[in-house]
Amino acid sequence: MSVLDQLLVFAFMTGAVASFIGDRRFAGTLLAILYFGQFLLLVKLAPLGYGAQPVVSAWQPALFGEVLVWRMDALGWYFALITVVAGWLVTWYASGEWGQGYRERGGNLGLMHTAVAANVVAMLLLLSSGNLLSLFVGWELVSWAGFLLMVMNGRESGGVSGPAGLRYITYATLGAMALLAALAIAHHASGSFEYIDLIDAVDQMTGPTRVSLVIAFALAFTIKMGLLPFHLWQAPAYAYSPGPGGAFLGAISSRVGLWGLAMVFGSLIGIGRIAGIELIPGWFDLRDVFMWVAALTIVLPTFTALRQNDARLLLAWHGIGQGGYMLLGLAAGDALGTGGGLMHVLNHASYQAPLFLAVFAVMHRTGTSDLNRLGGLVARMPLTFLVMLIGIIGLAGLPPMNGFVSKYLVYISLLRQGEPLLFILAVIGTLGTVLSVFKLLHNTFLGQLRVEHMEVREAPWSMLIPMLLMASVVVVTGTAPGLVLDWVASAQAALGLPVLDHTLGGAAGLDMLWVSGVLVYGFAVGTLLFLSGNKSRRVHQFDNYAGGHFLTAENQYQYSDQFYAGLMHHIGGWYRASFTWAESVVIASVDAMSAAANGFFRRTQAVFLLLLATLGSVAWLLWGVGS
Amino acid sequence: MNDFPLPVRAERSNPLARVFDELIDFCRARSMFMLHYCTGCGAIELPPAMTSRFDMERLGIQPMVTPRQADILLITGYVSIKTLKRVILTYEQMGSPKYVIGICSCTVNGGMYWQSYATAKKLNEYLPVDVYIAGCMPRPEAVIEGLRKLMGEIKAGRANSWERYFREYDRYLAAQQNLFGPNWQTPTDIIGEARDYQLYGPGTEGRHTELLQQHQVPLQPLRMTLHSDVEKSS
Helix, strand or coil, rough: CCCHHHHHHHHHHHHHHHHHHCCCCCCHHHHHHHHHHHHHHHHHHHHHHHHCEEEEEECEEEEEEEECCCCEHHHHHHHHHHHHHHHHHHHHHHHHHHHHHHHHCCCCCCHEEEHHHHHHHHHHHHHHHHHHHHHHHHHHHHHHHHHHHHHCCCCCCCCCCHHHHHHHHHHHHHHHHHHHHHHHHHHHHHHCCEEEEEEHHHHHCCCHHHHHHHHHHHHHHHHHHHHCCCCCCHHHHHHHCCHHEEEEEEEEHHHHHHHHHHHHHHHCCHHHHHHHHHEECCCEEEHHHHHHHHHHHHHHHHHHHHHHEHHHHHHHHHHHHHHHHHHHHHCCCCHHHHHHHHHHHHHHHHHHHHHHHHHHHHHHHHCEEEECCCCHHHCCCCCHHHHHHHHHHHHHCCCCCHHHHHHHHHHHHHHHHHCCHHHHHHHHHHHHHHHHHHHHHHHHCCCCCCCCCCCCCCCCCHHHHHHHHHHHHHHHHHCCCCCHHHHHHHHHHHHHHCCCCCCCCCCCCCCCCHHHHHHHHHHHHHHHHHHHHHCCCCCCCCCCCCCCCCCCCCCCCCCCCCCCCHHHHHHHHCCCHHHHHHHHHHHHHHHHHHHHHHHHHHCCCCHHHHHHHHHHHHHHHHHHHCC | CCCCCCCCCCCCCCCHHHHHHHHHHHHHHCEEEEEECCCCHHHHHHEEEECCCCHHHHHCCCCCHHHHHHCCEECCCCCCCCHHHHHHHHHHHHCCCCEEECCCHHHHHHHHCCCCCCEEEHHHHHCCCCCCCCCCCHHHHHHHHHHHHHHHHHHCCCCCCHHHHHCCCHHHHHHHHHHHCCCCCCCCCHHHHHHHHCCCCCCCCCCCHHHHHHCCCCCCCCCCCCCHHEEECC
């Protein structure tokens, strides 16, 4: 029994424990310990992150003559580490007061623990899949485990989570069908489900087969990632999941799509071959499509996030936008870009999870995540504020947090490859992120404390410690990104991508040890100046300037509604429900197709439809012969 | 121009202190943030004074958006009773040293609103005013001239009338209560600040501050805390 087997068995055991005793009072603590056990087993697998050979599972069941292979390589280990740590910390978060509160509000705590554990198991199975068949099994498990977590919060979300989850599973089924199609194409071309055979077979494929394969894989994985134009399901589905579950989903769940794309871009098909598929010869190829989709995925969802008034939705929309950075880096294809893209997965998880948890801590204490009904909580929840502050600096991609490092690598890669427009889009996305995360922080914690929140207390330690641990990851890996870049370089090597040349302080001329050092010294100088100056006087929050207005408890000074009124005056007109419209177009065309099929089978316009189908097939075949 | 005598700066025994005082006064005179409280028509002369033609920034004077960071409170035009309450609130929120400039005849003596029942006539009855710039309206040259005069006074160490508000608070409060009624109050604790600046004098407290303290609700600052039961806020 290899360590991988132990890990999978341990994860199954955690799930079993969660499903049997998940609703007991001590269950959260026990589960957190079990997750920590999984984490220790992953630490035992740590040589994978430093270039060791993949670990193969002894458990290889056969199914109709095909073998399901489980094998964990450096890439899988990297993602698995993020998954298990996220699962561990969110379960810890739910183990104390939050879990009791959830149960008192009528939530099924046992089911939530089970769902999180099921997600972790499913993702571990997927990430350690060793051939296409086990990949498909893992993929379906991840989809359904995510669905379970999304739809279980119906009562607390006011009935919103159910439809959101159904929408997700519709999209996910489409993705699974696409993956099945990709498997069929791959099996047809190579005669087996092994990765190695597929890699060999890709060279012999005709153009259309290869395009079909890329499109089928890409469809499956981009839907899970929530890339444009398949992003509409993600924000409500994640935002209305039960607190820790939502944090887990937002942190890592949709990144398995990126994991899949990394396999496709890296080992299975290769970014070079994808770049060889020219749509407009000499000017625009399939790789450019991925890069532009990624860049638009950065910009549009980020500015949608800017408009949200619910903190959870705001964060969930950012999760979609941050996926764009990862894909943009990955599609850039060089050592810097893929390194930045893969590193962004860990970075994103490390700040998105504590941000979600901080929002849920505020909800736990105040009962709302409506950004127009909060404010001034820094005086009552200073540690939660600290967590959110670190998180949003990371999310905005500013030094000295880790989000800066990965975004920097992606930027440099784009500049070196001569992609100024994509670079500008990425920077615009960052600008939108800065604006909207400031809105999040300001409307929740800054400004004036409301009368009804005067007696609010800081979140309990059972919630604070996991949040602070995650926030410390943001700071530590921001100061010493080389810790993560070691694993990223091993993942790149496992994928057959160019390997990032890096130091402890960073790569591409960036040394975060210096940057963080300078910032710390700057703060130290500022602190000395502050301490050496005159004594400051604290004043009451109503002793504040509001254009000369007298402030009272009934009439406070707090901007929150229409936070960026001036900006919205300029760009507000660009927000149209165009994607909702596009979705309805897809639905209408599916309707039309089914009507056509109906007509075909009932022979109402049989000859005409047969003619159309024949023409289409002939055109496809001719293209295949021609290339 | 003031009804009250100017306070005199105490002699310093340390000869170096004088050097530092002069240096500080020089720096103060050369970098001033101005909060303009534009109440009436005189405001129209400020944009040319601030922008490229007359350019008050070459003198080191810039607009500022909050009173906490501002040095000059510049009041243009007539001050109605309702406005005056806001002006006093704003003035009290400024950190010392602070200077007040009244622009236009209305701030000097009510101007064309002399017979109005709703307008405060003399601004310096309610606040210590450093410089008046008369005229209806004064041209930008006159505004700049007034600012230069204030700069000269600061540099010479004579622009100390803000200290008077702390030393003679009872008399200013008397005028304010006379106009606004006995229930008048602002959130700022002037007497505490007078002690803080070591400007507490025999005129700081009196009959009128007693009246104020009878109904004033003290506002405790909001402290950062992990457990709110440590402090029951007002």
